[in-house]
Amino acid sequence: MIEKGFSKPTDRVMRLKNEILNAKPYVESERAVLVTEAYKETEGLPAILRRAKAAEKIFNNLPVTIRNDELIVGAITKNPRSTEICPEFSYDWVEKEFDTMATRLADPFLIPKETAKELHDAFLYWPGKTTSDLASSYMSQEAKDCIASGVFTVGNYFYGGVGHVCVDYGKVLKIGFRGIITEVVQAMEKMDRMDPDYIKKQQFYNAVIIAYTAAINFAHRYAAKALELAQNEANPTRKAELLQIAQNCARVPENGATTFYEACQSFWFVQCLLQIESSGHSISPGRFDQYMYPFLCADKSIDKGFAQELVDCIWIKLNDVNKTRDEVSAQAFAGYAVFQNLCVGGQTEGGLDATNEISYMCMEATAHVRLPAPSFSIRVWQGTPDDFLHRACEVVRLGLGVPAMYNDEVIVPALQNRGVTLHDARNYGIVGCVEPQCIHKTEGWHDAAFFNVAKVLEITLNNGKAGGKQLGPVTGEFTSFRNMDDLYAAFQKQMAYFVHYLVEADNCVDLAHGERCPLPFVSALVDDCIGRGKSLQEGGAIYNFTGPQAFGVADTGDSVYAIQKNVFEDKKITLAEMKEALDANFGLPVGGSAPSAGGDFTEEQVFAAVRKVLSSNGSMDVSALKGEVYRTLSGQAAPAAGGSSTKYDAIRRLLDASPAFGNDIDDVDMVARECALIYCREVEKYTNPRGGQFQAGIYPVSANVLFGKDVAALPDGRLAKAPLADGVSPRPGQDVKGPTAAANSVAKLDHFIASNGTLYNQKFLPSALAGDAGLQNFASLVRSYFDHKGMHVQFNVIDRQTLLDAQLEPEKHNDLVVRVAGYSAQFVVLAKEVQDDIISRTEQTL
Template identity: 55%
Template sequence: MSQNIYEINKSPRIQNLVDQLFEKLPEIESDRAVLLTESYKESEGQPIIVRRAKAFSHILRNIPITIRKDELIVGSATKSPRSCQVFPEFSCDWLEKEFDTVETRSADPFYISEDNKKILRDVYKYWKGKTTSELATSYMADETIKAMEHNIFTPGNYYYNGVGHVTVKYEKVLEVGYEGIIEEVKEELSKCNVADHDYAKRSHFLKSVIQSCEAVIVYANRYAELALNMAKQCNDNVRRNELLEIASNCARVPAKGARSFYEACQSFWFVQMLLQVESSGHSISPGRFDQYMYPYYKADIESGKITKEFAQELMDCIWVKLNDLNKVRDAGSAEGFAGYGLFQNLIVGGQDAGGIDVTNDLSFMAIESSMHVMLPQPSLSIRVWNGSPHELLIKAAKLTRTGIGLPAYYNDEVIIPSLLNRGLTLADAREYNIIGCVEPQKAGKTDGWHDAAFFNMCRPLELVFSNGYDKGELVGVETGDVTNMETFEEFYDAYKKQMKYCIELLVNADNSIDVAHMERCPLPYLSSMVDDCIKRGKSVQEGGAIYNFTGPQGFGVANMADSLYAIKKLVFDEKKVTLAEYKDALENNYGRGLSLERVEELTREVIKKLENDGHTIDAEVVAQVSATIALDSLDNSKKSKYDKLLEMIDEVPKFGNDIKEVDQFARDVAYVYTRPLENYKNPRGGQYQAGLYPVSANVPLGAQTGATPDGRLAHTPVADGVSPSAGKDLFGPTAAANSVAKLDHGIASNGTLFNQKFHPSVLAGRTGLEAFVNFIRGYFDQKGSHIQFNVVSRDTLIEAQKNPEKYKTLVVRVAGYSALFTSLSRSLQDDIINRTEQRGF
């Protein structure tokens, strides 16, 4: 079934390429893991940077390659479309435990053959005790591990996987190729003196960069040879000529600088794909594609070497290829990143270093490609400022109303000053791009460690009510018996103390993981394209980048604002209820289901029975059992002694309704997370900076959270990003936007995320588009940083949930990314359905 009436039909080639992606379930392949392990066994005892380069080279020289039917841009990390390799150097125990359940899990299932299970089990024997996750654990404080076990926060992204979250200097590869980079590195190497204090590390790093770049050239030449052989055997003259041109391109780039737009497209793709072969990190983002690709397009158009139509088709092909990349996550993380997300953010529009708008033809064509392909990748974004051409925003709005959830909109007037405050130069700040979901940085100069952890701001409030204890263990700090607190200031201060303590543990977790990546998985290939690694003679992981940050994100701002405001009003201002009564209500989930402790107790009983019956148990099975027990116990129609309290809570004003007192309170609550983080440094010499966005972790982590004083029931989703709690914004999108704009988006310089959902009728016709653009500009004029939209009716989503086979191509905005709706877990689908549906401005 089509997305909606605004969908633009794909060309036959693009349709064929898209169809290939979805012919079967994505598959877990073993080739990279086998080749990596072979190399590591041969390089025992050598410096880690050398081992990494040798392994990367061994992989690229031997991994199977393929050219798929109808492709114009080639290079695939896997034999099967939309499949994935695995990365045992980061972690492997979880996948081995999930071999028999990964195909049937609800979120992001993968097929894995029995042969590949056998191969990987054998490979994994080598990696026991050698992974970054194991080393990171050994560095963590006991209190940190306990906090993670009690779901205060999770640093799962980099704990079990590569880091990613970077934009490299694509333009450098396009200009000089890897031969040019190799020459630059050789010049630096010639300056090294054997007696230098850093000679050993510096020289090994530089030699490793050379070996990695040479391996990429070999890899591209393998594709040139394959295309040439396929052309010799091809009876279709049109396809034969295409293959011959592919062979010519791959023989030229990325070894040398690109001479045409077609060569630039192919060179770009090799860089983008191979970064994700070196490491399993996601959110490797193309950045300002319309800027670094434009000179090649402009020259070819002006010389008549290419038509705009063919250039558009090449971009469409790249858009399809971005959806061919994939990765497998553990079951728990898959719930938090549901939709096979890789978060490859590509942004258009905005300013140059001198503050001049640089919108060009490719800015419009990038939006057009997303219309043609209608898939989640790339995660298209657009920069907005007072110099943005109106028609670019109208074009973007046309894409928004297709319902695909793209693009996301970003405000130059907030983001540029926030980056300046973090130490970027004005020129660099003006040239920012977005990484992954919503994270701004300067491309080619930054190791931002964005998305470094999920911090649940609601859990420390639970610790206030329990005096720091959870399940009988001291997890936070003892802040006293909550029922004896006599003022709101005393209560709020207790929350701040719990937050500060938990934030310190989060920093310890992230720093431990940071050091583990530095010591066990430096990335010489990635480092060849980030300044100033070559000059400094150190990898990105060792602090080679010019700008180094760590950006963990907090979520639940709306819940915390509404909860604390309700306590202030009901307990201390109006004295309608006591803290003892509130504590009792929370412990008993307002009489609307089982308590968190009781759900966990029953879950353990069910799991034990399943194990006794011979069932395989993994994290997802536990989560599903827990969610089923919790949800089955909920009955919103059930009367209880807590109904009067819930009625009082419901009458307290909520964040998201343009009420000054509440909104200012929310701003202060957000500061409780964002301000303390600024005081900490990471092992790469950089600063911590806060983000306020959840990806989609507000749903699974909400399932691990008890009832909150805003009336939210235990086990239900926590508010996403800086958006109001679902259903609590009662006065339309403008009122909600006015509230969100009152937060300090500048201090949350790792990004904020604001979701809104509109009925499709709101954006109908030119009038609807104009009103929509005015709404965005109005929000940005008030210093909002980011906004994104779902334009799809609640009825459509419910129907898609009931009949998924009819809605296989329905794409929606989840959090900082879009995904196929039917690929999401049921709980995440419900969260999107329950978001407030706006029907006018």
């Protein structure tokens, strides 16, 4: 195959991109002030009508901002890449961070004093009135104790609005907001006055009409602003552009689009208004190529270069959206992540290949813009054209961490297993990080909680205790376990206990959103809220799920196998000796380190040791290789940061040398599989208040770093407070047999049951993918992994030195974008501990 290369972006696109790169994120106060005014004016009205009136107030009064050079308009904030506050969900954490948000570890935002004063005055209204207040009042003390101890957190929807949704963009492009209002009026005319829910349905329909009437006015305000700017514009080219913008905004999204340009503008208004209505993140555009392609085909007069520039401009606008979180959550979502997942490729509802011209234009836009958003994804199936996959691999080689790749052959049956019809399952999109859902028919509540599987193992090894406190049930002292069955039985019992309280906490938050913050604008764009006459938050969607995600699976699997191998099989250590070493953190201060291959020695030292061992011994299994490498390293130099040797060194060396997940070793991989299944099976036993099922996912965002701080030393040799493995990926530095072996291990997990999504990161040296042969081998690796039934994979293509250089001189690497977890981010804005976690990932070569 001959590489096609990518065209150059226009000067306009580069100017718009630089404005995003150079922007300083601010917190703004306009939305908070407006929503507070609306709530004060609507005391006593039903919740759905209060929300409609709030949307009306905001859509009619939020400042109108058209930035220089824009062809697609509509902004949430006055300043680029800034954020508004939504106090109806939570507010007190914002007030606590007025003086620290600008300097905090992750995702800092500037808050001018005048803004802080306006927010403070608005916040005075909200004590006891937020969704978080109500959710907290519903939770038991046991659930709160679990959260405080780092077993899980439900902070995403506890602090913010519900997101993780993909709406019917195509419907708006076809019939416009006016058509949706007509649909609602027709539904009202068909209502049965004898229906006991008649009043509630009527209120919902009235709320939708209020919200959509204001949404039409929102676009008209942009039309008026564009006309105003055009009247004062001296440059005739820009004047003509502003006049066209005014014409577009006067027509869409009120009416259906008639040109590709109108379709692009209409799409963006929907995306913008969804963000304004609620603070929920992961508002995902879904299958962009499917609903946009008919408008490109029908527009016979548009220049293809201009059409590409419009798509590029949408990519820029997606990077203008930003969100602030509390300090702890900001670390879990490090990198100003908003998770607007846009997906192309795959198959149609009828099972035919869905690739089209827009699919390739989206790849071109990604290459042109080279910014973190959108979270760009492709769907791959047996009918995916080789040219499409190869083009995607070329985009991956750019080093942006996108596109992420998803396997239809796993996801479609996984969704069917959850009750989704075949046609709907084939029409899935990706929302948020890696979560599949049937587009515009689902309220998935993905990312509903982070669940720390490794913490549950730690608690199991301490007879239900965490930090000396009896947190879980008494399941027996670790040192009294007679065999692996005893360990698994205790782990299963602890898992059941903590998943129960995870579900309780999630359902408390779910109930609070349904009662206090039903959202009429988003609801009308998800089937079948209009048909059912109820909001999305009250169960109006066809498919309703709740999806908490686990992390620490590889740590747990490796730890359980280390116990099995070293205690019960080889009898090299007793449970008592292991427990003593774990309690002592292997003799090191908590947060300290000790020598371990790949940890405290340089990459050059590790590679040199590997070469030396292999040259002397030839082919070796991974356990023997790790042990010999460790001994070689330990004998040649003192540890970089570890201090003196302790009596636990030999124990840690033994544990660290145990075979690890990620090397295609069935005995090890099946243990990790079972540990993940114990979590997934427990989760799927439960239902939510919207009448849907809980479904498990295994992905971390960047919580594997944050919540690793809550986990003590583990039997795999990991020290207390160290980061955990991300998603379904092997532990950094442990997958030493190459990318195919690592992928084979990951594919052995049951991705079908983890239907809320799994996340697999691989990192390659750029030289490994160079040239035509490198590209072909790379594409073959993806095909092989998917043939083995892996669900998802994404790649960083970058060398370690570049990342280290960016840490030392961030001002020279402002445009360096890397894959963090289910999203990409500017490397230099990440907290150092997250940067270090990315640097530590194994560098693979083909």
